Amino acid sequence: MKIKQIKKYLLYAVAIIVAIIFIYPLYILFLVSFSPTTTTLDKLFPSQLPVKLTLANFISALTQYHFVAPLFKSLEVAFMVGAITLAIAIPAAYGLSKLNKRLGNLIMVFLFIANLVPALIIAIPISVEFIKAGLFDSPVALALAQSLFTLPLATFILLGSFRAIPKDLESQARVDGMGLFRTIYTMLVPLAKAGVAAAFLLSWLTSWDEFTFAVILSPLKPTLPVIVYINITEGSLIQAAAFAAVVSIPVIILTVVLQKYIRGIYLTGGITG
Amino acid sequence: MKNNKVKLELKGITKKFGKKAVIDNLDLKIYEGELFAILGPSGTGKSTLLKIIVGIEEPDSGKIFLDGKDITELPPNKRNIAMVFQSFALYPNMDVYRNIAFPLKIAGLKKEEIEKKVNSAAKLLGISEILPSAVSKISGGQKQRVALARALVREPSMFLLDEPFSNLDARVRFTAREELKRLREQLHSTFVYVTHDQRETSNITSRVGVLNNGKFQQIDSFENLYNFPKNRWVGDFIGNFPMSFIKKSDSISWGFRPEWALAGRGTLTAKLVTNELVGDINYWMCEIKDGSMVVLRGDKPKEVGSTINFKLNKYNIYKDNNFVKQVA
Numbered sequence A: 001m002k003i004k005q006i007k008k009y010l011l012y013a014v015a016i017i018v019a020i021i022f023i024y025p026l027y028i029l030f031l032v033s034f035s036p037t038t039t040t041l042d043k044l045f046p047s048q049l050p051v052k053l054t055l056a057n058f059i060s061a062l063t064q065y066h067f068v069a070p071l072f073k074s075l076e077v078a079f080m081v082g083a084i085t086l087a088i089a090i091p092a093a094y095g096l097s098k099l100n101k102r103l104g105n106l107i108m109v110f111l112f113i114a115n116l117v118p119a120l121i122i123a124i125p126i127s128v129e130f131i132k133a134g135l136f137d138s139p140v141a142l143a144l145a146q147s148l149f150t151l152p153l154a155t156f157i158l159l160g161s162f163r164a165i166p167k168d169l170e171s172q173a174r175v176d177g178m179g180l181f182r183t184i185y186t187m188l189v190p191l192a193k194a195g196v197a198a199a200f201l202l203s204w205l206t207s208w209d210e211f212t213f214a215v216i217l218s219p220l221k222p223t224l225p226v227i228v229y230i231n232i233t234e235g236s237l238i239q240a241a242a243f244a245a246v247v248s249i250p251v252i253i254l255t256v257v258l259q260k261y262i263r264g265i266y267l268t269g270g271i272t273g
Numbered sequence B: 001m002k003n004n005k006v007k008l009e010l011k012g013i014t015k016k017f018g019k020k021a022v023i024d025n026l027d028l029k030i031y032e033g034e035l036f037a038i039l040g041p042s043g044t045g046k047s048t049l050l051k052i053i054v055g056i057e058e059p060d061s062g063k064i065f066l067d068g069k070d071i072t073e074l075p076p077n078k079r080n081i082a083m084v085f086q087s088f089a090l091y092p093n094m095d096v097y098r099n100i101a102f103p104l105k106i107a108g109l110k111k112e113e114i115e116k117k118v119n120s121a122a123k124l125l126g127i128s129e130i131l132p133s134a135v136s137k138i139s140g141g142q143k144q145r146v147a148l149a150r151a152l153v154r155e156p157s158m159f160l161l162d163e164p165f166s167n168l169d170a171r172v173r174f175t176a177r178e179e180l181k182r183l184r185e186q187l188h189s190t191f192v193y194v195t196h197d198q199r200e201t202s203n204i205t206s207r208v209g210v211l212n213n214g215k216f217q218q219i220d221s222f223e224n225l226y227n228f229p230k231n232r233w234v235g236d237f238i239g240n241f242p243m244s245f246i247k248k249s250d251s252i253s254w255g256f257r258p259e260w261a262l263a264g265r266g267t268l269t270a271k272l273v274t275n276e277l278v279g280d281i282n283y284w285m286c287e288i289k290d291g292s293m294v295v296l297r298g299d300k301p302k303e304v305g306s307t308i309n310f311k312l313n314k315y316n317i318y319k320d321n322n323f324v325k326q327v328a
Ligand SMILES: Nc1ncnc2c1ncn2[C@@H]1O[C@H](COP(=O)(O)OP(=O)(O)O)[C@@H](O)[C@H]1O
Pocket: B017, B022, B040, B041, B042, B043, B044, B045, B046, B047, B048, B049
């Protein structure tokens, strides 16, 4: 009884420490964005707690730079990447889950090879093709290119989720009158919802802070990470921090929305009743 | 049964996994209204055979006819054959009511009609009270009833049940068997079920098909399987004890059941190896001269190693392991 309780407290302690490690940079980011420079960047040893709060950094960042267009572009591309990735990864993972396990895993490894090639090497020839196709600077083009990198991981996660669904359930749905596609999309996908949510979130996040493809394929109508980068190189660190805070807000919202489906079980592919 | 209409016919079905033919050029006729059992040891392809009939597995060759119509190429959702899986395969994301309603919903029935059918199926199986329950909250016996209810709401052409009793504990198993029999009589429908346990066939089925090595070794009533096993393998597989064989020549042997032999008298001799009590009957497991085992019925346990005389009141003659005739 006692040991159990000690274990529980230890677990909480570890969880809190880990959480602090992950949240601290985010905290500093928000602190810098919402504080006047006199209390942060200008100080040699700035305070870790907010001394004075201000919206000035935001206002100057948002008025000085064209921020709204990149924000919407980033959102558009990220949701497109999530959608494209699921549209392709769901049938792919279903197909792989039907193969014998070894062959399925082998093919999965080959799919990951695309991720080993540096983005730059792929981005340049792709952008040439997109220019020819009149797709340069378009959100679809960027989303397609980024999906190249999100697809393997999403397929891998979904493969685990599909494999974890008892085979009899799928057979039963077929016997009960469902066609193959209906079975996949109305029976298996809901049963694999943890994996689907995780795959979507990871794809969305990958797109959200993706830089290489974005800067090469979409330089004239840039996405948020590109704008943030430009600000940093222009030396306006404080406004870049404000931007970075803006960048992280949609991430936090989406993660909070989707986390109830995920609950950390997607890696084992467990299905929730 | 034989005068009845053929409900399902399999012709030359072969199914291979890798190089091994799990089902090997198999033929089968199931008659309308039958309660047919497929019996065989684990791993002989019983489940595979059901899956081929229902359309989840594709045979490598052969044809399947339902009511005389070739259904070999039809997907499972077009076959109108219901199947209850060994795991019962209840949808975990639906409650009991929605599980049973599922096939009707897929078929596009109206809400009121679905409700009527689900309620009457639930009543038939005695599960009306648990309709709103989550499937994770009900017992094994209830799960089976839900799976059966889901199978029968859509009034399928026939039913396939994979090891319907194996996931139930011993107490419910007996009533479940009787219930299956009652259900078939009430619905006048055709049932095929699979089991590896012969005790689950003996008193409820019309015919039993003994499956081994990808083929039916024999299809017959349980009594006939016991008394007239077509070959040595069936003789060994059916019964509490394997059939006893005495070799008469290179190709001929005599096979007999314990109760066909009379111990204590006669010119045949055997040496007692162990005593075994089944129910209140004592059996002597003995070794005969050629080293093979025979099982005799004896009134009480005897000392191991003692010699027992016996004679046969009845025996089957086997030539090259195949049944020739019975001598009584
Ligand atoms: N999808 C499959 N892939 C490969 N082998 C299989 C598959 N399904 C069944 N088998 C093999 O076929 C044999 C028969 O299986 P099964 O039909 O489940 O037997 P039973 O139901 O009689 O116990 C087993 O050896 C099993 O390993």
